[in-house]
Amino acid sequence: MNTNWKYIxxxxxxxxxxxxxxxxxxxxxxxxxxxxxxxxxxxxxxxEDKTAEENNPIKExxxxxxxxxxxxxxxxxxxxxxxxxxxEDKFEERLHTVYSASIIYTLLKVYDxxxxxxxxxxxxxxxEFLLFMQDKDKENKSYGAFHYSLYLSPEEKEERFVVGTAxxxxxxxxxxxxxxxxxxxxxxxxxxxxxxxxxxxENGIMRPYLRYSGDEWVYGTKESLLxxxxxxxxxxxxxxxxxxxxxxxxxxxxxxxxxxxxxxxxCFLGDEYRSPNPISSAWVVxxxxxxxxxxxxxxxAEIILNCSRELAKxxxxxxxxxxxxxxxxxxxxxxxxxxxxxxxxxxYRFCQNEEAAGCVEYKAAVINVIQWLMQFTYSxxxxxxxxxxxxxxxxxxxxxxxxxxxxxxxxxxxxxxxGIIPYLEE
Numbered sequence: 001m002n003t004n005w006k007y008i009x010x011x012x013x014x015x016x017x018x019x020x021x022x023x024x025x026x027x028x029x030x031x032x033x034x035x036x037x038x039x040x041x042x043x044x045x046x047x048e049d050k051t052a053e054e055n056n057p058i059k060e061x062x063x064x065x066x067x068x069x070x071x072x073x074x075x076x077x078x079x080x081x082x083x084x085x086x087x088e089d090k091f092e093e094r095l096h097t098v099y100s101a102s103i104i105y106t107l108l109k110v111y112d113x114x115x116x117x118x119x120x121x122x123x124x125x126x127x128e129f130l131l132f133m134q135d136k137d138k139e140n141k142s143y144g145a146f147h148y149s150l151y152l153s154p155e156e157k158e159e160r161f162v163v164g165t166a167x168x169x170x171x172x173x174x175x176x177x178x179x180x181x182x183x184x185x186x187x188x189x190x191x192x193x194x195x196x197x198x199x200x201x202e203n204g205i206m207r208p209y210l211r212y213s214g215d216e217w218v219y220g221t222k223e224s225l226l227x228x229x230x231x232x233x234x235x236x237x238x239x240x241x242x243x244x245x246x247x248x249x250x251x252x253x254x255x256x257x258x259x260x261x262x263x264x265x266x267c268f269l270g271d272e273y274r275s276p277n278p279i280s281s282a283w284v285v286x287x288x289x290x291x292x293x294x295x296x297x298x299x300x301a302e303i304i305l306n307c308s309r310e311l312a313k314x315x316x317x318x319x320x321x322x323x324x325x326x327x328x329x330x331x332x333x334x335x336x337x338x339x340x341x342x343x344x345x346x347x348y349r350f351c352q353n354e355e356a357a358g359c360v361e362y363k364a365a366v367i368n369v370i371q372w373l374m375q376f377t378y379s380x381x382x383x384x385x386x387x388x389x390x391x392x393x394x395x396x397x398x399x400x401x402x403x404x405x406x407x408x409x410x411x412x413x414x415x416x417x418x419g420i421i422p423y424l425e426e
Contacts, residue, residue, distance in 0.1 A: 058370065058417050058424075061377060061394070065414045066110045068394030069103050070118075072407050078125040079133070079150060084395060084405040086378060089387035093152045097133045098165040099407050100126070101172040106411040108175055109418050127176065130169060131188055133157065141217050142210055144195030159212035163199050164227045166192040167234035174237055186241070193238045196231050197250045204253030206231050222272035228254050229283030233290040240294050248294060255291045258284050259303060267307035268314075278314055278328045279336045282343040285311065289350060305356055308347040311340075312365045326372030334376045334396045338412030341369040345419035366420050373413050378405075 072080045072091075079095030080103045104126050111119040133150065135142045145161035146169050170189045177185035199207045199219075208220035208227050235251035238244070261269060262284070269284060270276035285308050292300040316324050327337045348362035376399070378392040386392050395405035396413055 057374070058421055061374070062110065062113065062414055062417050062421075064377075064379075064394030065396075065410050065417075066107065066114075066116070066394075068392075068405075069107060069407065069410055069414075070122075071391055072103065073122075073126075074152070077129055077150065077152070078122075079129040080407060082149075082407060084391070084407070086383065086386055086388075086392040086395060086397065086405060087403055089391060095129070095150045095152065097130065097146045097148060097150075098162070098168050100129060100133075101165075101169040102408055102411045104130070105168075105172045105175060106414050108172075108179070109415060113418050113421075123176070123180075127185075130172065131184070134169075134188060134191065135161070136191075141198075142195070142212070144191035144193075145210065146192065148209075160209060161195075161211065162209045162227070163196055163206050164208075164224075164230045166196055167227070167230035170234040170238060174241060177241070189238060190242065190244075193235060193247055196235065197246060200231075200250055200253065202253075204228075204255075204257035206254070224273050225269060225271045225280040226273075226283050228257070229280075229287035232258070232287035236287075236290040236294045251291055251294065255288060255295075255300070258288060259299070262303055262307065267303075267310045277330045278311055279331055279339060281307065281311055282340055286343050286346060289346060301354060304347075304350065305354070308343070308351075309358065309361070312344060312347075312361050315340075315365050315368060317368060324372075326368035326370075328369075333399050333406075334373060334409040335398070335406055335412065337369055338373060338396070338409050338416065341366055341373065341416035342412050342419070344369070345416045348423070349419070363420070363423060366416055370413075370416060370420070376409075377413075 069080075072084060074081065074095055077095055079097070080100040081091040082094070082096040082099045083092050085091070104123075107119050110116065130146075133147045135145050135147065137143060142161045144166075146165045147157040148160040148162050148165055149158045150156070151158065170192050173185045173189040173192070176182070177189065196206070199210065201207065205223050206228050208222060208224050210220070211218050232251050232254040235247045235254075239247040239251060267281060267284075268276045268278075269281050271280060274280055285304055288300055288304050292304060314329050316327055316329060318325070328340050331337050331340060344362045344365040348359055348366065351359035351362055373396060376396050378386075378395045378397065380389070380393060383389040383392040392405075394410070396409040397403045397405055398409070
């Protein structure tokens with residue numbers, strides 16, 4: 001069965017005309033899946049049809065998104081920017097460690113997909129920035145952590161160390177270690193993991209950050225499900241590679257905390273930063289999935305499936321609301337919805353592996369939100385009057401009101417695109 005990409009292409013082209021008003025088509029789940037998996041009609045089998053491959057808008061977005069991310073690199077320091085202001089063609093005077101780590105992580109996924117050698121050729125420069133941002137001073141409480149950002153004018157490392165930055169940097173370092181088998185990546189990841197353990201309270205909750213203020217160290221005190229989830233995932237991955245119990249024990253404390261909260265409050269959760277919302281709730285699901293790989297207990301799988309199904313039901317799919325069809329209730333930005341697309345993609349894969357029922361719901365959710373994200377993607381059509389249209393193409397702007405690009409929006413979207421492509425040809 002061959003994929004007919006014409007439907008998605010029509011959606012993308014119309015959606016791209018954001019400047020003069022947003023155009024949108026929406027269908028229910030069955031119609032969308034039928035359109036995407038439609039077989040060739042009335043064509044001889046011996047005639048090769050290359051149109052679908054050439055006009056595949058998702059693969060086109062992967063290519064454009066890859067090139068956009070590559071343009072976000074600072075050519076001198078080789079770190080990556082968090083923001084690109086397309087309407088002014090400018091960056092902020094700052095490079096962010098966590099966004100650099102996430103972009104490298106996504107570009108490695110792209111490399112697996114298209115084999116673009118320039119990605120591998122850039123790794124030495126990118127790794128240099130990432131390792132440069134890690135605190136190696138054993139006298140500091142931040143030993144092993146990563147500076148949150150680097151200011152460029154004047155050049156100065158920010159004396160703020162966020163647990164999420166260390167966790168996502170571990171993702172990338174372990175990815176590099178598994179590919180290249182160079183000990184420096186694993187050593188850096190373990191150093192960061194050891195620091196994360198020092199930031200954990202006895203009840204499993206992570207202190208969100210440590211910063212140096214004046215002449216004293218100050219700890220953040222609020223609970224963040226996002227940060228707790230990121231740390232749980234990072235420590236679970238560290239344990240799987242190193243088999244060191246200290247990482248498992250620390251991860252288990254967070255997993256137990258999550259399970260207790262779900263049992264008491266249900267799957268839709270918030271924290272001291274946010275009221276209950278789908279983005280924080282998704283981190284609980286995704287982090288428990290990483291822990292499940294380290295500790296495959298039935299209770300973990302049950303929470304993952306139950307809570308992800310509930311999460312999928314919060315997606316807006318009513319045809320009467322076409323401008324918002326595909327996004328999640330209480331998730332308004334492309335970053336948040338891109339993240340949810342990535343989560344639904346992983347849930348679809350997990351559901352199939354577990355041979356559970358209702359897996360098609362996750363696939364439909366990914367397709368719906370991908371269509372929504374395409375409305376916000378800069379293209380030749382909607383960026384022609386920008387100061388630098390070529391730099392903007394492939395970027396995904398924040399929302400209807402704010403047209404800057406936050407680079408994690410692109411990362412999340414590409415991760416979802418790359419995940420779903422093989423399943424669209426089933």
